[in-house]
Amino acid sequence: MIISSSKPFEEILENLDDPGKIFVLGCGVCATKLHVGGEPEVEAMCRKLRNAGKEVIGGGVAKAACNIKSKESLLENDPAIERADTIIVMSCGSGISVVSSLVDVPVHPATNTNSLGGYSEGHVRKDLCAMCGSCIADFFGGVCPTARCPKGLMNGPCGGAMQGKCEVDPDRDCAWELIYLRLKEIGRLDLLERIFEPKEYNG
């Protein structure tokens, strides 16, 4: 199971800059068991957002957020997702990354993903989430550089990328190329200007 914990509500709110219509998506696997992204938590999140004056158009729990295969299967959870301007995902970092790759609106995490709690039941996507414990994947359009850039570079690419491919493995896209395309798609290239402090490794 992937161990995630809820982000403080204030932090979530802070990162919602003019969110428009919000949809909240939980996850039926680890996040449900840990009570950070099951039905009750999704409902509570919708309520809190509404109380904070935000427009929430729905909430739902995906069977396994890390394993949604296509936009169609995402919409099966609730067709309202199509109309959302912002999606808040209450799952581990893999789920945030997967949902980001399926939609063209900003996706924000409501959880921090800390570790792999012993066993994974196949629900681990270390290639998408390195379980750093402090999720900021939304600043990178859901393409987490900690997990997806071999150098974990948070402030932009190294000079080694060639034609958008990674210096370390030319069969793989440079994570920063993906970040750029994704931020462009959601109209948030301004996020590229932000300077990120070093990650803390003391848990």
Next chain:
Amino acid sequence: MSLKTNVTYYPAMPSAFKEKLLSDEFIVTSEISPPKGVDVSSVFEEAGLVRDYVDAFNVTDNQRAVMRMSPLAMGHLLKERGLDVIMQFTCRDRNRLALQSDLLGAYAMGMENVCIMSGDYPTKGDNPGAKPVYDLDSVQLLGAMNQLEGGYDIAGNPLESAPSFTKGAVCNTEPDQPLQLMKLEKKAHMGIDFFQTQAVYDIGHFETFMEGISHMEVPVLAGLIPLKSAHMARFMNEKIPGIRVGDELIARMESSTDPAEEGLLICAEQIRELKKVCRGIHLMPIGHYRHITALFEMAGLHEKH
């Protein structure tokens, strides 16, 4: 001098390099690699050949992830011989503890010129199984250096005495690469004294790049690698990110009876043009030092010392 914290401590003669950056003198730096071993005599010999033309030697740090003597040690040995050095410093091999302590050590030994970079991934080099570190990226490392200069370590603990660096970073020169430009902006924002570029072959292209970054007001040293053959040019085009040798130059190399000489001639022409475009050059001769004095003379760069 007070014994309190935050005093800037000058252990050695202050480097002339920063002053030169602030002047309008055309600057020449040259890359030099420490030995893969303990005998530094060949490095001294190479450096000796061109020392009169060069403002500072840029000592590489396990370049291309090939393990060699530490630039900290090699830089110190060159410094002892009266040569000014710029220590290259990658994020690949050290965590933030080691980065900071080596920076303090470098400064204490009189090496305040530091050029930082992410560093090629270990699998590119000769110890491919090495654990990659990248605890800080280059922007964060500049932040750490600022913090040290301000009298604190990166975690906020006070230092007993503080360094003062001349900070450089590397960059590609493709004007149409928004991500590279964005990173450049971040480095400039952190406060930087010079940029050193990837090898430049197309001066027109480079001028466009320079116009695009003119608002940053950071002195730029254009990277130069003299061509040795048409094959080398094609190889670099294919394998080295950020390098573009144009067809015209490749044709010139191809039709020449003495390609190595032609390569130096091209390089000399480029230096003459670059004098109008940027603050200096950074030469990366590949096993080539013997011909470099001739190159400098051809380019109208005469002995400085």
